[in-house]
Amino acid sequence: MSARGKAAIVGAAESDLGAVGSGFTPLDLIGQATERVLTDAGLEKKDIDGLFSASVYYQMPTLVVGEYLGIRPRYSDATMMGGSSFVSHLLHAAAAIEAGLCEVALVAYASTQLSEGGFRGVSDPPNPFETPYRARYPVSMYALAASRHMYEYGTTREQLAEVAVAARQWAKLNPKAFMRDDLTVEDVLASRMISSPLSLLDCCLVTDGGGALLVTSSERAKDLRKPPVYLLGAGEAHWHRNISQMPDLTVTAAADSGRRAYEMAGVGPESVDVTMLYDAFTINPILFLEDLGFCEKGEGGTFVEGGRTAPGGELPVNTNGGGLSYNHPGMYGLLLLIEAVRQLRGECGERQVEGAEVALAHGNGGVLSSQVTAVLGTQSVL
Amino acid sequence: MEELSEEMASAEAPAITYRRHLERGKLGYQRCAECSAAVFYPRVLCPLCGSGALEWRESAGRGTVYATTALHSRNRDPRNVVLVDLDEGFRMMSRVEGLPAGEVEIGARVRFEVRRGEEDEPVAVFVREEG
Numbered sequence: 001m002s003a004r005g006k007a008a009i010v011g012a013a014e015s016d017l018g019a020v021g022s023g024f025t026p027l028d029l030i031g032q033a034t035e036r037v038l039t040d041a042g043l044e045k046k047d048i049d050g051l052f053s054a055s056v057y058y059q060m061p062t063l064v065v066g067e068y069l070g071i072r073p074r075y076s077d078a079t080m081m082g083g084s085s086f087v088s089h090l091l092h093a094a095a096a097i098e099a100g101l102c103e104v105a106l107v108a109y110a111s112t113q114l115s116e117g118g119f120r121g122v123s124d125p126p127n128p129f130e131t132p133y134r135a136r137y138p139v140s141m142y143a144l145a146a147s148r149h150m151y152e153y154g155t156t157r158e159q160l161a162e163v164a165v166a167a168r169q170w171a172k173l174n175p176k177a178f179m180r181d182d183l184t185v186e187d188v189l190a191s192r193m194i195s196s197p198l199s200l201l202d203c204c205l206v207t208d209g210g211g212a213l214l215v216t217s218s219e220r221a222k223d224l225r226k227p228p229v230y231l232l233g234a235g236e237a238h239w240h241r242n243i244s245q246m247p248d249l250t251v252t253a254a255a256d257s258g259r260r261a262y263e264m265a266g267v268g269p270e271s272v273d274v275t276m277l278y279d280a281f282t283i284n285p286i287l288f289l290e291d292l293g294f295c296e297k298g299e300g301g302t303f304v305e306g307g308r309t310a311p312g313g314e315l316p317v318n319t320n321g322g323g324l325s326y327n328h329p330g331m332y333g334l335l336l337l338i339e340a341v342r343q344l345r346g347e348c349g350e351r352q353v354e355g356a357e358v359a360l361a362h363g364n365g366g367v368l369s370s371q372v373t374a375v376l377g378t379q380s381v382l
Numbered sequence: 383m384e385e386l387s388e389e390m391a392s393a394e395a396p397a398i399t400y401r402r403h404l405e406r407g408k409l410g411y412q413r414c415a416e417c418s419a420a421v422f423y424p425r426v427l428c429p430l431c432g433s434g435a436l437e438w439r440e441s442a443g444r445g446t447v448y449a450t451t452a453l454h455s456r457n458r459d460p461r462n463v464v465l466v467d468l469d470e471g472f473r474m475m476s477r478v479e480g481l482p483a484g485e486v487e488i489g490a491r492v493r494f495e496v497r498r499g500e501e502d503e504p505v506a507v508f509v510r511e512e513g
Contacts, residue, residue, distance in 0.1 A: 144464075196460075
C-alpha cells in the first residue's frame with residue numbers, strides 16, 4: 001500500500017514568533033497556531049480527531065496539548081526524535097487517516113525558550129561515554145561532522161558561510177524572519193568561534209515560535225478553504241542517537257529517508273521546485289543536498305557557491321530564511337513544512353518561487369540522528 | 383531459585399566493567415564471539431548481529447583522530463573534543479591532551495591514557511603518539 005496522494009495538508013499556520021514576551025507558555029503559542037490553522041482550513045476544532053505533537057517541555061505532549069485545546073482525540077501520536085518529529089507526524093497522520101483511525105489530524109508544536117532566557121534542549125541522563133568530554137550540545141556534534149567533511153572533501157568555511165548568506169537573502173524577503181540585516185561571507189567568518197569550524201553565524205537562531213498543520217484525507221480536502229497540498233511521498237530513517245555512534249560523519253540517514261520518499265512519490269530531486277532543508281547549522285544543507293541527490297557526495301560545498309540556493313539561484317532552498325535567519329524554536333521541522341505548503345499555494349509574496357508544484361521538506365533531529373523527508377505537491381502533479 | 387540468584391549476582395553492568403578497566407589503566411571494549419565485530423560503547427548484545435555473546439577485550443590504546451572540534455569560551459583557552467578510531471575497529475569520543483585544542487588534526491596518531499574527572503572518576507583521554 002502506498003500513501004501517495006491519499007492525504008493532504010489543508011491548514012498551515014505559525015504562532016507568534018521571535019520573542020513573544022515572558023509568561024507565555026508553549027501551550028499558549030500552540031493555542032494561537034491552532035486558532036489560526038482552523039481559520040486557514042475552514043475547519044472547526046470539533047472536527048479534529050487526531051493529535052500529533054512532540055516537545056522538550058512536556059513528557060506527555062499530546063496529553064497536555066489535548067487538555068489545553070479541549071481536544072479528545074481518538075488517535076494520538078507523540079513520536080519524539082527531535083526536530084524532524086513533525087515531518088514524521090505528517091507521514092504517521094497520513095497512514096492513520098488512510099487506515100481510518102482518524103480523519104482530521106492536528107500537528108502542533110511551540111517553544112518559548114528565548115523569552116525564558118535561552119536555548120532549551122532535551123534533558124537525557126548523562127552518558128558515561130560522551131558527557132565527561134563536555135562537548136557543547138548540539139553544536140559540537142555538528143562541528144565534528146563539519147570537520148570530517150572538510151577533511152575528506154575540501155569543503156571550506158567560506159562554503160559553509162555561503163549557506164548562512166543565502167538563508168539571510170531569503171529572510172530579507174520574509175517579513176516574519178527574525179534576522180533581516182545584511183550579511184556577507186566575511187561577516188560569518190569574522191563572527192565569534194563557537195566550536196570549530198562553526199562560528200556563531202554558522203548556528204541557527206534561538207527563538208520563540210511554533211505552528212500547526214491540519215491534515216485530512218484527499219477526499220475531504222477538496223471541499224475546504226485552501227487548495228490542498230498533497231503528501232506525495234515520505235520516508236523516515238535513523239541510524240544513531242549519539243554522534244560517536246554515527247558510522248560515517250559525512251553520510252546521514254537522509255540517504256535512506258530521501259530514497260523512501262522519492263520512491264513513494266514517484267519523483268526524484270530533478271522534479272523539486274522548492275527545497276526546505278533543516279538548517280540547524282550551515283553544514284546541514286550541504287550534507288542533505290548530497291544525501292537527497294541534488295549533487296554527488298562531497299560536492300555540497302561547491303554546490304552552494306555563488307548563490308545557487310539563494311533568491312534567483314537555480315535551486316531555491318529554505319525560502320523562509322530557514323532556521324539560520326527566520327526562526328528556530330528549538331525544533332524547527334513544523335515551520336519548514338508550513339513554508340513548503342505556502343510555496344505550493346503561491347502565498348509567499350516577494351519570495352514566491354513562480355509556478356512551484358513540487359516541494360521537498362526535510363527534517364533533521366538530534367545530532368544528525370533522525371532524518372525524515374516529505375515530498376509535497378499541488379493538484380497538478382497528483 | 384538458587385540458580386537464578388547466582389546468575390543474577392554474576393552479571394555486571396557493562397558500564398561498570400568498562401569503568402573497572404579504566405581504574406586499572408586499561409581501555410576495555412567488547413568483541414562479538416558470533417560476528418567478530420568490535421563493539422563500543424559496551425552493551426549486552428551485539429548491535430550488528432544481535433548475539434549476546436560479547437567478550438571483553440583490552441585495547442592496545444592506539445588510534446587515529448577521526449573528527450575534531452575546538453570549543454571556544456570567553457576568558458578561557460579553547461578545549462578539544464575528538465572522535466578517535468581505535469586500531470581494533472571501534473570509535474569513541476574523547477579529547478586529545480598536550481597540545482593546543484585547535485592544533486589537533488584529523489589523521490593524527492594518538493595513544494590512550496587515563497585522567498581523573500570532576501568527581502574523581504577515571505576518564506579515557508588521548509595524547510599524541512610520538513614519532
